[in-house]
Amino acid sequence: xxxxxxxxxxxxxxxxxxxxxxxxxxxxxxxxxxxxxxxxxxxxxxxxxxxxxxxxxxxxxxxxxxxxxxxxxxxxxxxxxxxxxxxxxxxxxxxxxxxxxxxxxxxxxxxxxxxxxxxxxxxxxxxxxxxxxxxxxxxxxxxxxxxxxxxxxxxxxxxxxxxxxxxxxxxxxxxxxxxxxxxxxxxxxxxxxxxxxxxxxxxxxxxxxxxxxxxxxxxxxxxxxxxxxxxxxxxxxxxxxxxxxxxxxxxxxxxxxxxxxxxxxxxxxxxxxxxxxxxxxxxxxxxxxxxxxxxxxxxxxxxxxxxxxxxxxxxxxxxxxxxxxxxxxxxxxxxxxxxxxxxxxxxx
Numbered sequence: 001x002x003x004x005x006x007x008x009x010x011x012x013x014x015x016x017x018x019x020x021x022x023x024x025x026x027x028x029x030x031x032x033x034x035x036x037x038x039x040x041x042x043x044x045x046x047x048x049x050x051x052x053x054x055x056x057x058x059x060x061x062x063x064x065x066x067x068x069x070x071x072x073x074x075x076x077x078x079x080x081x082x083x084x085x086x087x088x089x090x091x092x093x094x095x096x097x098x099x100x101x102x103x104x105x106x107x108x109x110x111x112x113x114x115x116x117x118x119x120x121x122x123x124x125x126x127x128x129x130x131x132x133x134x135x136x137x138x139x140x141x142x143x144x145x146x147x148x149x150x151x152x153x154x155x156x157x158x159x160x161x162x163x164x165x166x167x168x169x170x171x172x173x174x175x176x177x178x179x180x181x182x183x184x185x186x187x188x189x190x191x192x193x194x195x196x197x198x199x200x201x202x203x204x205x206x207x208x209x210x211x212x213x214x215x216x217x218x219x220x221x222x223x224x225x226x227x228x229x230x231x232x233x234x235x236x237x238x239x240x241x242x243x244x245x246x247x248x249x250x251x252x253x254x255x256x257x258x259x260x261x262x263x264x265x266x267x268x269x270x271x272x273x274x275x276x277x278x279x280x281x282x283x284x285x286x287x288x289x290x291x292x293x294x295x296x297x298x299x300x301x302x303x304x305x306x307x308x309x310x311x312x313x314x315x316x317x318x319x320x321x322x323x324x325x326x327x328x329x330x331x332x333x334x335x336x337x338x339x340x341x342x343x344x345x346x347x348x
Contacts, residue, residue, distance in 0.1 A: 048089030174189060213249070237277070287341050
C-alpha cells in the first residue's frame with residue numbers, strides 16, 4: 001500500500017490561504033466580543049492557527065504513513081498537535097507584540113481555557129477539511145486508474161479477437177493457394193511466419209508507434225501480394241515527424257484487410273490500396289483508400305453492413321482508447337473504391 005499522506009497534503013502552500021482566511025474570521029469574532037484590538041487578535045490568531053496547522057501537518061506526516069491501516073491515529077495526533085500549536089502560537093504572538101499572555105491563566109482562566117478549546121476545535125475542523133478534500137482527490141485518482149485499466153483490458157480483449165480473425169483469413173487463402181500453386185503457397189507461408197514472428201511482441205502491447213503499425217501493414221500487404229500477384233498494388237505514406245506517434249496495434253490492419261477482401265478481390269483487374277498519415281492541426285488523420293468496387297450502401301449509416309468483423313473492432317477500439325475524441329468515417333470517392341478516414345488526437 002503506498003503512503004496516503006502525500007496525496008492528502010500535497011504542497012503546504014496550498015493550505016496557507018484557507019488557513020489565513022479562517023484565522024482572520026476568528027480574529028474578527030474575538031474583536032467583536034472581546035477587549036483587544038483587531039490587530040492584536042489578528043496576530044495571535046495567525047500565529048496560533050498557522051502553528052496548529054504546521055504541527056498537525058507534521059504529526060500526520062510522521063505518524064500516519066498509510067491511511068487505510070493507521071487512520072485511527074488521527075484521534076491523538078490532531079488534539080496533541082493543536083495544543084502544541086496553541087502554546088507555541090501564544091509564545092510567538094507574545095514575542096512579536098511584547099505581551100505576557102500567561103497572565104490570562106491567573107487573572108481570567110475561563111477566558112484562557114476558552115481560547116484553548118477554540119483553537120482545538122478550529123484545528124480539528126481545518127484538518128478535517130483538508131483530509132476530506134484529499135480523500136476526494138484520492139478517490140478521483142483511483143477511479144481514473146480503474147478506468148484506464150478497464151480500457152487497457154478492453155483493448156487487449158478486442159485485439160485478441162481481431163488477431164485470430166486475420167490469421168484465419170490468411171490460412172484460408174493459403175489453403176486455396178496450395179492446390180493452385182505450391183511454390184507460391186510456400187512463399188506465402190514464409191511471409192506468414194516472418195510476419196507472425198516480427199509482430200508477436202508488439203501484438204501484446206496496448207499501443208505502439210505509427211512506424212511499427214506501417215511496418216506491420218507492409219508485411220501483411222507483401223503477404224497478400226503473393227496470392228494476388230499483379231492484381232494488388234499498394235503505397236504507404238508516413239511522414240517522418242509522425243513515425244513515433246503512438247497508436248493502438250492493428251488499428252489499420254482491419255481496414256486494409258477489408259479493402260482487399262471487399263474492394264479489390266471482387267474486381268477482375270484488382271487495384272491499389274493507399275495508406276497515409278498526416279497532421280491536421282492537433283489531429284492525426286489516417287486514411288485507407290482502395291480503388292476497388294466500392295460499396296452500394298452507406299457505411300456510416302447506423303446498422304449498415306460495415307464490411308465485416310474487423311471494422312467494427314476498429315470502431316470499438318477507437319471508442320475505448322479515445323472516447324469521443326476519435327472518429328472513423330467512410331467515403332465513396334468519385335473515381336470509385338472506398339476511403340476510410342480515422343481522426344485521433346495528436347499527442348504532444
